[in-house]
Amino acid sequence: MEFRKEIKSTEILSPLVQFESEVQLIEYREDPLTGSQSRINVARAERARQAQGGEVKVKEVIERTRAGCFFCPENIVQRTPKFSPKLFPEGRIKRGECLLFPNLYPFAEYHAVATLSERHFLELDEFTTEMLVDNIIASREYIVLVHQKDEEAKYPVWIWNHLPPSGASIVHPHVQIVVDRAPTPELGRLLGESEEYFRRHGRNYWRELIEVERETGERYIGENDSLAVIASYAPRGNREVQMIFKGVGNLADLDERQTRDFAAAIVKILHCYKGMGVNSFNLITYSAPLKQRPDHYWLSARIISRPLFQPVYTSDAGFMERFYDVWVIETLPEAVAREMRASF
Numbered sequence: 001m002e003f004r005k006e007i008k009s010t011e012i013l014s015p016l017v018q019f020e021s022e023v024q025l026i027e028y029r030e031d032p033l034t035g036s037q038s039r040i041n042v043a044r045a046e047r048a049r050q051a052q053g054g055e056v057k058v059k060e061v062i063e064r065t066r067a068g069c070f071f072c073p074e075n076i077v078q079r080t081p082k083f084s085p086k087l088f089p090e091g092r093i094k095r096g097e098c099l100l101f102p103n104l105y106p107f108a109e110y111h112a113v114a115t116l117s118e119r120h121f122l123e124l125d126e127f128t129t130e131m132l133v134d135n136i137i138a139s140r141e142y143i144v145l146v147h148q149k150d151e152e153a154k155y156p157v158w159i160w161n162h163l164p165p166s167g168a169s170i171v172h173p174h175v176q177i178v179v180d181r182a183p184t185p186e187l188g189r190l191l192g193e194s195e196e197y198f199r200r201h202g203r204n205y206w207r208e209l210i211e212v213e214r215e216t217g218e219r220y221i222g223e224n225d226s227l228a229v230i231a232s233y234a235p236r237g238n239r240e241v242q243m244i245f246k247g248v249g250n251l252a253d254l255d256e257r258q259t260r261d262f263a264a265a266i267v268k269i270l271h272c273y274k275g276m277g278v279n280s281f282n283l284i285t286y287s288a289p290l291k292q293r294p295d296h297y298w299l300s301a302r303i304i305s306r307p308l309f310q311p312v313y314t315s316d317a318g319f320m321e322r323f324y325d326v327w328v329i330e331t332l333p334e335a336v337a338r339e340m341r342a343s344f
């Protein structure tokens with residue numbers, strides 16, 4: 001596969017900040033499929049963040065936001081919207097602790113929210129496989145329902161922002177589900193480049209990626225029949241881990257076993273994140289459109305850690321990320337994989 005060759009050709013070590021006796025290495029990496037650029041300097045994790053700090057009052061924020069929370073059991077039925085009877089006569093989808101309902105402030109025509117737990121706050125090691133299974137099954141039901149009513153809505157997204165540094169406005173654990181008519185630009189690139197790779201090489205890029213990463217081992221974390229877990233070579237966020245499904249193209253096609261394995265993998269990664277001192281993250285999916293055969297494209301999910309939720313923190317998204325499409329990273333993917341491998 002070209003992947004290995006491309007890894008070598010893009011791995012440029014730039015030894016070059018000299019200050020007293022310190023030498024820092026900056027590694028330039030490109031995603032082997034899309035060319036997305038990352039720059040890794042692990043020394044940046046140690047840099048001074050002048051404004052950051054203050055007492056850790058996360059517990060206070062949790063207590064303060066619990067009173068009157070829309071997603072807590074005493075309010076959720078009265079204070080969250082319902083789907084129109086045309087889309088879903090029962091108004092909402094309920095499964096286990098999960099309740100799925102329309103987003104009050106949507107940025108898509110089909111944009112839903114689904115809670116993960118009846119508890120207002122959970123530590124990262126308190127989420128269970130069962131909670132996630134219920135949530136993913138309810139989300140899939142919504143995706144299929146939308147597509148049945150509107151065939152053009154066929155690009156499903158399942159995403160989880162956790163705590164304010166990730167962009168979450170509500171502390172209570174929840175995911176969002178969007179079903180769009182067109183892919184987002186990054187998904188469009190992944191689908192297009194995967195198709196092009198298949199046309200040129202007659203092979204599925206994602207299958208090859210798993211094989212190469214398993215063989216080289218540096219970023220490989222673990223796998224089972226459903227999915228492989230790998231630290232991304234060129235991450236778009238710190239501690240980025242991808243879960244690549246085998247032989248499945250889109251979210252609606254996940255069967256019971258694959259859903260359970262997905263949920264279990266997320267629970268393990270969250271346990272590892274907790275051990276690494278992380279409390280905020282984004283988890284996203286890159287799904288092919290519904291009904292597409294998984295010949296050239298396999299469904300994947302990615303998770304990144306975000307700055308620690310504390311009274312004042314320094315954002316990890318600066319001008320390089322917001323305007324130049326370059327991801328400045330302070331965690332080495334190979335070290336992330338090494339740390340997580342034992343849990344898989």
Ligand SMILES: [Zn+2]
Pocket residue numbers: 066069070071072119120121172
């Ligand atoms: Zn709540």
